[in-house]
Amino acid sequence: MAPKYLDINLLRRLLRYVRRHLMLAVVVLVFMLGFNLLSVLQPYLIKVGIDEHVANQDLNGLQHIVLLLGGILLGAFVCQFLFSVLVQWLGQKLLFDLRLDLLQKVLDLSSDYFDRTAVGKILTNVTNDVEAIREFISEGIVTVIAELLKVVIISAAMFLLNYRLALLAFITIPLFVLATALFRRSIRTGFRGVRKANAEINTTLNETITGIREIKLFNVAGRAQQSFAGHNRHYLSAYLRTVHSYALYFPILTLVSNLSMMIILFYGHYALGMTVKVGEIFAFFAYINMFFMPLRQLAEKFNMFQSAMAAAERVFRLLDEPVSIRNQPAAVTVSQLVNGEIEFRNVEFSYNPDSPILKDLSFRIRPGERVALVGHTGSGKTTIISLLNRLYDIQSGSILLDSQDIRRYDLHDLRHQIATVPQDVFLFTGKLGENISLFQPEISSQDIETAARQVHLDRFIRMLPLGYDQNVLEEGKLLSAGQKQLLSFARALVRRPAIIILDEATANVDSATEQLIEDAIQNLLKGRTAIIIAHRLSTIRAVDRILVLDHGRLVEEGNHETLMSRRGVYHDLYQMQAFLSN
Ligand SMILES: Nc1ncnc2c1ncn2[C@@H]1O[C@H](COP(=O)(O)OP(=O)(O)O)[C@@H](O)[C@H]1O
Ligand SMILES: [Mg+2]
DSSP states (O other), rough: OOOOSSHHHHHHHHHHHHTTTTTHHHHHHHHHHHHHHHHHHHHHHHIIIIIIITTTTTTTHHHHHHHHHHHHHHHHHOOOOHHHHHHHHHHHHHHHHHHHHHHHHHSSSSSSHHSSOOHHHHHHIIIIIIHHHHHHIIIIIIIHHHHHHHHHHHHHHHHOOOOOHHHGGGGGHHHHHHHHHHHHHHHHHHHHHHHHHHHHHHHHHHHHHHHHHHHHHOOHHHHHHHHHHHHHHHHHHHHHHHHHHHHHHHHHHEEEEEHHHHIIIIIHHTSSSSOOHHHHHHHHHHHHHHHHHHHHHHHHHHHHHHHHHHHHHHHHHHHHHHOOOOTTTOOBBBOOOHHHHHHEEEEEEETTTTTTTTEEEEEEEEEOOOEEEESSSSHHHHHHHHTTTTTSSEEEEEEEEEEEEEBBOHHHHHHHEEEEEEESSSOOOOOOHHHHHOOTTTSHHHHHHHHHTTTTTTHHHHSSSTGOEEEOOOOOOOSOOHHHHHHHHHHHTTOOSSEEEEESTTTOHHHHHHHHHHHHHHHHHSSSEEEEEEEEEHHHHHHHHHEEEETTTTEEEEHHHHHHTSHHHHHHHHHHHHHHHO
């Protein structure tokens, strides 16, 4: 579906962004108008100079005209300069606002949105689309308004000067319209091809780089090369098509405007027998040149308009995306730590309506209790954790924290009570210390170091040249998997949560850090309610109670010994995992 060149609703919303900088927009318009009027005045003044002063050898009058012309030139210069700078400024301000709004939206959106949406799409929204909109504002719509205005002023000037000559000059307009229509169609298909090929090139490049290990290991570099070459060829041929169109269009326009001048020169003088003055001819030639220039620019802008409208559509769609998880009107704020009592009461949940994940799930965890969640992959363990953190809301039943429905808590406060250590740790660009505090200013470096010491990460950090100030390189090659795990423990510990959750946090630990991690976990759990999802049976043995999950149902519950003696799901799991873990 190709969007329109101009969509009133989209424009209206864009205008709302412009309105935030109304003064600036008005100033831009004033300078634009000033520049246009002054530049249309110039040929007229020259005409007057030639026809009235040069022709009559009136040196004094000529002097005045030249001075006036100088003043006008200067004025036009200043207007053009200020207009060019300010219109870009306006565009940048818009870009700034729009980007901030988009990031805020991305931060507000709930997990279900990200489940449905590819990351690349959101990135395109925030970068390319916003840029396309900026271009539309500062180089598109304002210029087009300016140019259209100029066309009107020029036409008026021509008619006022000599309406018969004006009519003659306009004879070639149908030719111009025809050439433009053909040009537009041709570059539209051309650019569509360029965009498509460009996307293909990016995708292939992206895949090649992220999948470089697989490409090398499986010897499939040839295929990557081939498909890349194919996309490049598409790009080339599509691009050449636009080049041909441009190369043809501009000379044709020059031809058309020159044709107008020829018509005026010959036909006007001979056939109509008009008495035309030299200055008038000069002014007309200047106006004809001026007249076709803006039209030409307009034709060029069509593409920009179309992609800007498509971009605006996407950006606003993202901004309009409903936020499914938000605070209730009278959310309870919690300033102190909760006791940490957790209860699931007849919880039903599904990510998609047609496939239920948790079915009539009920359990209770006492304050300070340590509970292990076990079950086959896909049985719903991680889902339970996401629900407790309110990354998703349940469809029926209730989840209680200290006997209060979690939906009644302020979201921020709720998540503040719970620290979740996920299986894979994400490191942000920044220093090691900042990766523990996650840039929270209220967490002191003292706290960071204490937490790091308690989870035995401190000794590794001290060995680094810059210690806690060491920058975490992209992808965090600085730390081993085990050390990253310790870092995520420190991240949790430094927040002093009431509840701690480990979601397969020890799954990819190397044997060098294993002992440290066992000990770190003990420090982490001290005095807290804990939910532990683990492969490692040694970790599970140390808990108070084990909940066994199967296909979203709680099927068994008890300690290791009683569950083993039941010879049920837990027994099977144990038999399987006994071989896997040591
Ligand atoms: N974001 C999601 N969207 C849709 N389905 C999901 C999502 N996350 C998990 N699931 C599905 O929910 C089920 C339970 O997943 P999960 O809670 O991750 O299991 P576990 O942690 O026990 O391995 C699985 O069938 C999984 O495919
Ligand atoms: Mg999981």
